[in-house]
Amino acid sequence: IVANFKGIDLLGLKVRAPLCSYEAGVFVLPMMSIRSSKGTGVVTSVPSDSPDDWVALQDLKKKPAFREKYNLHDFMVMPFEPVPIIETPSLGYFAAGTGVDQLKIQSQNC
Numbered sequence: 001i002v003a004n005f006k007g008i009d010l011l012g013l014k015v016r017a018p019l020c021s022y023e024a025g026v027f028v029l030p031m032m033s034i035r036s037s038k039g040t041g042v043v044t045s046v047p048s049d050s051p052d053d054w055v056a057l058q059d060l061k062k063k064p065a066f067r068e069k070y071n072l073h074d075f076m077v078m079p080f081e082p083v084p085i086i087e088t089p090s091l092g093y094f095a096a097g098t099g100v101d102q103l104k105i106q107s108q109n110c
Helices: 049-064 062-069 097-101
Strands: none
Touching: 049 062, 049 097
């Protein structure tokens, strides 16, 4: 064992994600549906195609108090946009955002 820590201690940490178009790295951000009771709770986010990832990113962008709760600075969240990966005929390149809009999902209830 090199170190002991809780997953929440990783929030705001800059990491390099394999195959990520953000070559300078991305930040570990909170998501209400992920539990850190199993491992670190750190998972890869794909907001272009995963509705829960889309909503989590939008919550962080729209809610300064949510960012402040986890000591996240604007530069850790605001410049990042979903990267188009998969195009579907009916939902386009941002299937998650389209689905969230169609279902009128407002937040992850935080």
